Amino acid sequence: MRLAWYNITHDRMRFAVTVLGITCAVFLMIFQGSILLGFLRAASKIIDSTGADLWISGRGVQCFEFAVPIERRFADLARGVPGVSGTSRIVTSLVQFRKIDGSQQQVALIGADVSSGARLPIPQLSGTRLGIMPDALVVDSSNTQILDIPGRLPLEVEINDQRARVVGRTSGFSSFLGSPYVFTSYTDASRYLGLRPDETMFILVQVQPGFAIERVKNELQARLPDVEVSTREEFSHRAEFYWTSQTGAGGAILAAAVLGFFVGLTVVSQAIYSTTMEHIEEFATLKALGATSVYIVRVIISQAMLSGLAGYVLGVLITNPMIRAARPHIPWISTPWWLPVGVFLPALAMCVLASILSVKAAITVEPAKVFRA
Amino acid sequence: MPEHSLAVENASVWFGSGSTRVPALTDVSLQFTPSTLTLVMGPSGSGKTTLLSLLGCLLTPDAGSVFVQGADAALCTAEERSALRRREIGFIFQAFRLFHSLSAIENVVIKSDIAGVGRKDSQKIALDLLVSLGLDGKLHLKPDALSGGEKQRVAIARALISNPKILLADEPTASLDSNAGRQICEILRRLAQDSKRTVVIVSHDSRWSSFADRTVRLEDGRVIDDRRN
Numbered sequence: 001m002r003l004a005w006y007n008i009t010h011d012r013m014r015f016a017v018t019v020l021g022i023t024c025a026v027f028l029m030i031f032q033g034s035i036l037l038g039f040l041r042a043a044s045k046i047i048d049s050t051g052a053d054l055w056i057s058g059r060g061v062q063c064f065e066f067a068v069p070i071e072r073r074f075a076d077l078a079r080g081v082p083g084v085s086g087t088s089r090i091v092t093s094l095v096q097f098r099k100i101d102g103s104q105q106q107v108a109l110i111g112a113d114v115s116s117g118a119r120l121p122i123p124q125l126s127g128t129r130l131g132i133m134p135d136a137l138v139v140d141s142s143n144t145q146i147l148d149i150p151g152r153l154p155l156e157v158e159i160n161d162q163r164a165r166v167v168g169r170t171s172g173f174s175s176f177l178g179s180p181y182v183f184t185s186y187t188d189a190s191r192y193l194g195l196r197p198d199e200t201m202f203i204l205v206q207v208q209p210g211f212a213i214e215r216v217k218n219e220l221q222a223r224l225p226d227v228e229v230s231t232r233e234e235f236s237h238r239a240e241f242y243w244t245s246q247t248g249a250g251g252a253i254l255a256a257a258v259l260g261f262f263v264g265l266t267v268v269s270q271a272i273y274s275t276t277m278e279h280i281e282e283f284a285t286l287k288a289l290g291a292t293s294v295y296i297v298r299v300i301i302s303q304a305m306l307s308g309l310a311g312y313v314l315g316v317l318i319t320n321p322m323i324r325a326a327r328p329h330i331p332w333i334s335t336p337w338w339l340p341v342g343v344f345l346p347a348l349a350m351c352v353l354a355s356i357l358s359v360k361a362a363i364t365v366e367p368a369k370v371f372r373a
Numbered sequence: 374m375p376e377h378s379l380a381v382e383n384a385s386v387w388f389g390s391g392s393t394r395v396p397a398l399t400d401v402s403l404q405f406t407p408s409t410l411t412l413v414m415g416p417s418g419s420g421k422t423t424l425l426s427l428l429g430c431l432l433t434p435d436a437g438s439v440f441v442q443g444a445d446a447a448l449c450t451a452e453e454r455s456a457l458r459r460r461e462i463g464f465i466f467q468a469f470r471l472f473h474s475l476s477a478i479e480n481v482v483i484k485s486d487i488a489g490v491g492r493k494d495s496q497k498i499a500l501d502l503l504v505s506l507g508l509d510g511k512l513h514l515k516p517d518a519l520s521g522g523e524k525q526r527v528a529i530a531r532a533l534i535s536n537p538k539i540l541l542a543d544e545p546t547a548s549l550d551s552n553a554g555r556q557i558c559e560i561l562r563r564l565a566q567d568s569k570r571t572v573v574i575v576s577h578d579s580r581w582s583s584f585a586d587r588t589v590r591l592e593d594g595r596v597i598d599d600r601r602n
Contacts, residue, residue, distance in 0.1 A: 002479065002486075003486075006479070007474050009474075010473065282470075282472055285466075285470040287455070288429070288431060288458065288464055288470075289483075290455045290456065290459030290460075290462075290487055290488065291455065368432055370464070371425060371426060371543045
């Protein structure tokens with residue numbers, strides 16, 4: 001479609017504006033999509049990092065961060081259910097972290113049994129000297145600045161006015177709540193939080209190989225009606241749904257991505273429509289020369305697609321450095337390879353949608369107009 | 374209609390509706406034969422352009438018929454009339470109607486592109502046509518870089534690339550100086566005579582009288598004179 005290409009490149013300034021509009025829309029869609037995906041992953045990160053098949057929580061608990069105490073004896077009862085190979089415990093709560101300069105920072109303390117999962121950065125899991133150190137804490141590298149943790153460890157700090165020691169760093173556990181995650185052993189966490197010995201917050205259940213997880217879940221739920229039993233996937237999805245839908249945070253991020261689409265749609269519609277109207281007599285000439293409506297639609301859609309393609313490529317190119325620049329401020333931002341690929345179709349759909357008005361104007365133009373000088 | 378390549382029979386066209394309805398053509402019947410250059414003259418508002426629009430299948434009559442190579446255009450669908458225009462009719466306009474973003478040769482090739490003809494073949498034909506019209510040094514210039522006469526010759530090449538049997542020209546010399554106008558008159562005269570084409574020209578330009586085989590005069594949408602020169 002040479003005519004399409006020549007039409008859009010004939011007025012280079014307008015072409016540049018169109019491409020810029022699409023570039024901004026593509027960038028916004030990928031960037032906001034990355035924030036949304038990162039937010040979703042961060043919302044279920046702790047749950048997904050455990051090796052548990054089932055989670056036992058207080059009734060109505062929607063996410064890991066807002067736990068309520070449950071009776072510890074439920075772990076003993078759970079181990080009596082056929083198919084359960086073992087249990088472990090995990091607790092969490094917001095606590096005060098006193099930095100070396102004496103100032104305080106609110107953190108989300110997570111304490112778990114060693115058997116909760118190898119991917120959880122619990123100090124005892126290392127198997128080295130750290131494993132036997134009391135009051136040991138591990139923090140995420142992205143939070144060392146906010147927690148005022150220098151390069152050399154260990155570092156003496158306080159948790160809820162009790163002695164603690166930062167002994168290691170981890171990565172991939174940056175919190176999306178604004179309160180950094182701090183990991184410790186289950187025993188130390190219970191002490192910092194002041195939990196009674198007969199209390200815990202979550203019981204993690206391992207199912208024996210050969211037993212159906214769903215069946216064991218139903219059996220547990222029948223025997224423990226005072227708590228809620230979920231598979232890890234169910235609890236993970238429930239947490240994602242809670243943070244994205246019920247807090248409005250996900251809605252806001254999604255709205256920004258959708259807004260990007262509509263901003264792009266508006267800019268591209270305007271640009272394509274004005275290009276079409278500028279060439280409307282040429283479309284009348286095409287019709288007079290015998291062009292079918294399909295031919296005219298092809299010219300306009302090709303114009304839109306060419307602009308869309310250029311805008312998409314530029315949008316993807318600028319997204320990568322922008323996300324890198326944003327990562328220190330939004331460590332959990334996540335751009336899987338399929339996100340830019342997935343934005344390709346909405347970007348082209350945006351351009352095609354933007355052409356609708358132009359197509360209507362061009363195919364309804366009166367061909368006899370060509371005789372007017 | 375075997376002997377006529379183009380004809381209108383009792384054709385009437387009205388514009389507007391209700392109390393503002395005015396006749397543009399009233400009960401016009403004309404036949405046009407190959408190898409003939411017909412000049413349609415008349416004052417402004419006499420219906421010349423409406424007649425040309427009917428003959429070019431750009432308008433359908435409110436009453437009567439239009440025959441293009443035997444096909445009744447009034448009974449055709451819009452897409453069928455588009456096909457008639459692609460195959461049978463070449464247009465030349467007063468305002469040239471070239472595509473500003475395309476070069477001279479691209480402006481000619483586009484008509485073949487519309488008809489779905491292969492690009493390689495049509496470029497060769499376009500090149501030959503433009504060279505035969507004296508534009509060999511201007512093939513890749515855009516319309517803005519061409520003079521009025523050159524633009525009109527590009528438009529003639531575009532009209533001819535599909536080898537139509539009918540050429541319709543609307544004031545083809547109105548935007549040209551006398552020399553360029555005369556050249557266009559000679560080209561169209563040759564196209565009627567040598568290539569057995571039916572050429573219909575609407576013009577106020579009295580220079581055409583000496584080139585036309587036949588002159589039709591319109592007034593108030595009616596044929597008031599039709600004579601062979």
